[in-house]
Amino acid sequence: MEILRKQFLRHVGQTSDAPLMIEVARAEGIYFYTPEGRQYVDLVSGVSVSNVGHGNPAVVEAVCAQARDYMHIMVYGEMVERPQVKYATTIAELLPAPLESVYFVNxxxxxxxxxLKLAKRYTHRTEIVSFLNAYHGSTHGAMSVMGGEAFVGAYRPLLPDTRKLRYNCFEDLAQITERTACVLVEPVQGEGGVRPPAAGFLEALRARCSAVGALLIFDEIQTGFGRSGEMFALFKYGVTPDILCLAKALGGGMPLGAFVSSNEIMAGFRSDPPLGHITTFGGHPVCCAAGLAALEYIREHDLARQAEAKGRLFEELLKDHPAVVEIRRSGLLLAVELGASERLFRAMELLGKAGYLSDWFLFCDTAFRISPPLTITEEQIRECCADICEKVLNRL
Ligand SMILES: Cc1ncc(COP(=O)(O)O)c(C=O)c1O
Known part of the structure; x- marks a missing residue:
């Protein structure tokens, strides 16, 4: 065990000086276990990935069956691979028109x-608009639209011609103009600390984009697949983007991403020049088989609707505790606001000791996250909340 930890620190590239260092032996449902048999409740779901619970038998079976049939054959886009076609078709059927063409990535x-590339191709414009406190990933392009300078400054120069607006600020929408190729927005900001949109904000954003011919891109990477209390948050707000970004729970626990658009917009990648986005492993058949099994599970068990009720129960059981300043929530994605980072760090320590894996948010270090697998039961929620009140919140 000690050797493994030493090898982890020495040979596995590190992301910070304070990794959690919990060794995982196995995981099931909302729990994972160390080799010594210590049980943890997973309140993070790998950051909104494990929506159907760890080790979901339907997903495991789909992975094994597809791995036996075939794995990687050829770069994305050339072969007709059944899991990919079936998954794209199912996603397209779920989404409102004209979102019907799914481009799978990793x-x-x-x-x-x-x-972002697709929006530039389609509009022949270059300006990209995004929002303060937004998180869209850690590659150079995604960092260029990230809304927090602390993580970005060391990597400049990034993409030119980007502009950050204040999320939920109607006045700032006037800065979206005929120069703007696209506006990228999380319908509910995740790493900003769970910030749902103000009433009418996404509608106003949609209207402004349509008026000036800019494409609206929703990043539902964290809110998708039931997390928000609807299959996709776009249904909650009745706003259809021109492009929808998906990942995390899309793969049912396997690595998979996608962007979805109309056939007209997606055609931009096909010619003059072709191969607008090249990806070797995008839409890997095993990942698509896993994702499709997970999506079917979410639908069969009505997990999206349940997420709203389960999230509300968490909120009701925790909101009146004196240590809690407020709870921000979208479905089963909650930020428990403690008001100060020292209190949060103490809470994280106590959560860990009590056997809970939680996390704070990239742009909000005063709140902890509750986003367990959507399969969590009402009884488990009551148990968790009683325990968290007693062993964590009462001791702050
Ligand atoms: C809203 C949002 N967009 C994009 C990403 C980036 O996804 P990935 O880590 O798979 O690149 C994340 C990851 O946390 C996210 O929360």
Whole structure:
């Protein structure tokens, strides 16, 4: 065990000086376990990935079956691969017109890259607008539209011709003009600390984009696949983007991303020059088989609707605790606001000791995250909340 930790620190590239360092032996449902048998409740879901729970048998079966049939054959876009075609068709049927062409990639950041490139091709414009406190990934293009300078400054120069607006600020929408290729927005800001849109904001954004001919891109990488209480948050607000970015839960626990648009817009990648976005592993058949099985599971078990009720129950059970300043929520994605970062760091320590994996947000270090698998039961929620009140919030 000690050797493994040493090898982890020495040979696995590190993202910070304070990794969690919990060794995982196995995971099931809302729990994961260390080799010593210590149980943790997963309140993060790998950041909104494991919506159908860890080790979901339907997903595991789909992965094994597809791996036996075939894995990688050829770069994305050349072969007719059944899991990819079936998954794209199912997603297209779920989404409002004209979102019917699904371009599969590997990750959220790559979905964002593809969407930005596509918008430039289609509009022949260059300006890209995004929002303060937005997170869209960590590649150069995605970082160019990230709304927090602290993580970005060291990597400049990034993409030119970008502009950041204040999220939920109607006045700023006037800065979207005939020069703007696209506006990228999370319908509910995730890493900003769970910030739902103000009433009418997304509608006003849609109207402004349509008026000036800019494409509207929704990043539903964190809110998609039931997390927001609808299959996609766009249904919640009745606003259809021109391009939709998906990842995280899209792969049912396997790495997969996608951007979805109309056939007319997507045609931009096909010619003059062709191969507008090249990806070797995008839409890997095993990942598509896993994602399709997970999506079917979400639909069969009505997990999107349940997410709203389960999120509300978490909110009701925690909101009146004196240590809680406020709870911001979209479906089963909650930010429990504690008002100060020292209180949050203490809460994180206590959560870990009590056997809960939580996390804070990239642009909000005063709140902790509750986003368990959507399969969590009412009984488990009540148990978690009682435990968190007693072992964490009461001790702050
Ligand atoms: C809203 C949003 N967009 C994009 C990304 C980037 O996804 P990935 O880490 O798969 O590149 C994330 C990841 O947290 C996200 O939350």
């Amino acid at each position: 990750s959220g950041a790559e979905a964002v890259e593809g969407a």
